[in-house]
Amino acid sequence: MPKVPTSYFVVQTKLKPIMEAIQKAGVPEKFTLAFLDSLGFKSTNDRPIVAVLKSLDFLNQSGAPTQVYRDYKDTSKSKRVMGIRLKDAYSDVFLADENANTLPADKLKGIFASLTGKSDSVATKMAGTFKTLCSIADFSQESNIIQDEKIENYSKNVKPSLDTSVPPTEGPKSTEFHYNIQIHLPITRDISVYNAIFQSLKDHLM
Numbered sequence: 001m002p003k004v005p006t007s008y009f010v011v012q013t014k015l016k017p018i019m020e021a022i023q024k025a026g027v028p029e030k031f032t033l034a035f036l037d038s039l040g041f042k043s044t045n046d047r048p049i050v051a052v053l054k055s056l057d058f059l060n061q062s063g064a065p066t067q068v069y070r071d072y073k074d075t076s077k078s079k080r081v082m083g084i085r086l087k088d089a090y091s092d093v094f095l096a097d098e099n100a101n102t103l104p105a106d107k108l109k110g111i112f113a114s115l116t117g118k119s120d121s122v123a124t125k126m127a128g129t130f131k132t133l134c135s136i137a138d139f140s141q142e143s144n145i146i147q148d149e150k151i152e153n154y155s156k157n158v159k160p161s162l163d164t165s166v167p168p169t170e171g172p173k174s175t176e177f178h179y180n181i182q183i184h185l186p187i188t189r190d191i192s193v194y195n196a197i198f199q200s201l202k203d204h205l206m
Contacts, residue, residue, distance in 0.1 A: 003092045005055035008125040030063045056085045079138035101134040
């Protein structure tokens with residue numbers, strides 16, 4: 001099956017206001033129709049937002065908001081979050097055209113119809129939903145975000161060096177080897193056993 005969400009909006013002009021309302025509201029335990037009503041969207045044409053949010057991983061299958069949902073509420077990165085999620089959710093659309101987010105509606109309709117086998121009417125609505133979401137997304141920063149995350153994760157896993165010595169000056173370089181020796185001492189009350197062990201170490205290592 002092609003990776004293309006089948007959810008769509010009939011009234012495209014309602015999609016952006018709903019997403020803006022989500023950014024302004026608190027995070028519910030579960031995104032229900034009652035919560036949608038509380039945002040001021042009570043029409044049956046508004047209800048497909050639940051399926052759309054699930055397809056973008058804003059909600060899990062039980063309707064609970066995910067970390068993506070919470071990240072989207074941060075207006076400083078919401079467009080980039082949307083761009084990343086669209087690239088993933090509509091990956092086959094972007095496989096058909098790497099610049100799918102810039103395509104006109106008629107070309108998008110053709111891609112959606114081809115990938116899903118839906119009628120022209122449904123494909124048009126699916127393409128319109130995708131295009132509206134693209135209008136509130138930023139795709140230019142996607143690679144930078146991913147790179148920044150890799151750098152951040154790498155930094156968290158690298159322990160800082162404890163060597164605060166001054167860098168060596170120009171000259172012959174030497175190679176030094178350091179060994180750490182662990183000794184597992186036997187449990188005994190006879191002190192002579194320990195004395196014999198340490199004396200042996202002194203004789204062979206010093």
